[in-house]
Amino acid sequence: MKVLLVAVNSKFIHSNLAVRYLKAFTKDIEYNCKVREFSINDIVDKVLQEIINEKPNLVAFSCYIWNIEYIKMLANLIKCVDENIEILYGGPEVSYDCKEFLINNPGEFLIEGEGEKTYREFIQLKLLKKDFTEVNIKGLYTKTENGVFYSGKREYMDMNELVFPYEENDKLDNKIVYYEASRGCPFNCKYCLSSTFHGVRFLNIERVKKELKYFINKKVKLVKFVDRTFNCNPKFAMEIWSFLINEETNTTFHFEISADILTKEEIKILAKAPLNRFQFEIGVQTTNNKVLKNINRYVNFEDIKEKVEELQKIKNIKQHLDLIAGLPEEDFKSFKKSFNDVYSIYPEEIQLGFLKLLKGSDMREEASKWGMVYSPYPPYEILKTNHISYEELVKLKRVEMVLDKYYNSGKFRNILKYFIIKFKTPFDFYYEMGSFLYYKGYLNRNISAADYYKVFIEFNEEVLKENSILLKEIIKFDYLKYNKKKWLPPFLDRYVDKDKEKEIKSKIKKGEICNFDKFHIEKFNINIIKYVSLGIIEKGNFYVIFDEKDRNGIVSI
Structure with a gap:
């Protein structure tokens, strides 16, 4: 039996963690399993050809809001070409209306929620060629002539039972690689699917260090932790951060954190991090306390601001702050204030997102309460509310x-x-x-x-x-x-004084001005460096030397 685990990522540079987990969790079982990754920007017909050329008996799709329409199209086409190829769905986008989805779409099977154990039992049963309606596989939906058969919910697994999803021969060059050290979230934000289950599970910390060493040895450029709130356990977070700080690597590690709960001890450790070792994503969402209460977020923006500014002072961690438009009872004026509040911190990035009413989320259940109208099509983005x-x-x-x-x-x-x-x-x-x-x-x-x-x-x-x-x-x-x-574009002025440039080049070669190996000289009619640093306008003839190898290498004379 050949199974094709198919991921359709939102961008080519992304990778899929879920399908790798499934393959790794069944690697001791004798069956032909292959992972194929595509992107939503790929031509559907080309992807169809690639899938059919693999000659699979079963195709398993990893489903999310960004790829579900693409996958539904692919599933239909697969069945048109060969109705004997079976289809299995899994992922968050199909885990909250499982029966309805399976009835209305081509395919025989659907895994609800956390999939590793369900998938393993599914493969074992497939190899034994047994009737799925006669064996109780928790978390599995099976389409039959008599309807859809469901075996009931599966309990969450111990994370330490997971098998590390990456292999030595994986080609991860120029890819964003995803990793998780924990599952779950201590918070219950209504717009997030993490609000649908409670508690946080962690991998053994020594195992995490060993697995992170794999990425370091592979010289991966960016590792993104998918943990919902990485610093919810300060002791765990500090030990991992300390480990990564002491490693010799150029890999950058991305974490989603809650800034307001950062401790002084954590910030002291983070201050030791080499430049570009860490980047943090911090969900502010809104600075309106009433709106925060409406979405079950009990945090004060001033606390977030204080910690973000403390991190800014150490000047070694890139910070990305999130805002969400369309939240319950946030009007245009309130959002404007939230925007200005966040902008006043001047983080490296600000993401202005729009509320998505995800299947299974509490926010979707409360849509009518807040007068929320949202698109019936993925990603279910807000269209209007009673307040905006x-x-x-x-x-x-x-x-x-x-x-x-x-x-x-x-x-x-x-x-x-x-x-x-x-x-x-x-x-x-x-x-x-x-x-x-x-x-x-x-x-x-x-x-x-x-x-x-x-x-x-x-x-x-x-x-x-x-x-x-x-x-x-x-x-x-x-x-x-x-x-x-x-x-230079024609709408900008370039002033050329060859004699002066020759004089400057001579001084550079003598080491009198700077030691740039490759450089560019540009004349300005104001002291641009003084203006950039102090906001002072000083007119005259000024020359700036740009280091061609380092964009921060700039000298003014």
Whole structure:
């Protein structure tokens, strides 16, 4: 029997942990099992060909909100080509309306919830060729001529029974690799599926260290822990962080944490981390205490802010803060305040997300209570509530586009600083910029890398009605810092003084200015470094030397 475990990821760079777990948990069983990973950007017909060419007896799909429509299409096509290929579904997107899903879609089997043990028993029974309706496999739904047979819920397993899902010959280059040291969450946020079960289970800590060593030895670029709140057990978190801090590696480890519960001892340990060793994702969601209470989050934004700012002081951990629009009783004005509160911290990234009413979540059950209307199609995104209209959410989507492109990329920081102070609040700038880009048609088409800079000049002159002489110098600085130096877009001015450049190059070679091996010299008509660091405008002829090998290597003369 050949089983094909199929993952359809949201991006090529992503990897799937679930299908690897299933394969690893049955590796001692004699059957032909193969993992195939695709992405939702792949042409369906090509993926179908790949699956059929494998000649499987059974195809098992890992189902999520981002891939379920794609998988349903694939399942239909598989049955059209060969109705003898059996189909098994699993994953969070099919675990809360299992019977209905299996009735309405092609396929014979569905695993509910945590799948490793159910899948193992399923394979064993398959090999014995026994009737699934006569054997009690907890967590399994089976479609028969008489309807759908269900054996009942399965208890959660001891995590230490799991088999490490990665193998020595796995090719993980240029992939985001996922890992979990715990399952469950101590909190019960209504919009999250973790609210549907209680308690947190942990892997043995020595085992975790050993497995993390595998990623370090493989020189994986980024390992993302999928633990819902990694620091919910401070002792566990500190030991893992200390272990990773003391390792010689260039691997970055990403954790979802709750900043407000960080202890002084944890921050003291984190202060020792090498630059880029860790990055943290912190869910703020809203700074409105009433809204927080509505979603079962009992946290104070000031506590989060305090800890985030403490981490900023040690300057070694990239922080990504999340906001969610469309939460119960949060109106446009309240969300604007939440945005400005989070922006005031200046984390490396801010993600503006929109509420998803997931199957099985408490928030979905309470939708009518809050007047929530959401899309009936995955990812079940909020359309409107009693407190925020569809039109207002659309406007926030424009804010999100500007925020993600310009703030989160980190390539436009000085340009953004120039504009932010011209508005009452940061939100007002992003709102106006989003509206401008929308009405100019820039949000509906691809624009060149240079045009991403040019729109600031258009915005400055058409909306603010201001002169762009200073702005162009700031844009030129940000552009040269993050792009190739030999060419400048035609809307920026390049001043060439060959004699002065020759003099500077001579001094550099003598080691009098800097020791850059490969560099670029650019003339500015203001002291751009003084402006960037102090906000002071000093006119004149100034030269900036950019290190071609290190974008932070910049010297002004």
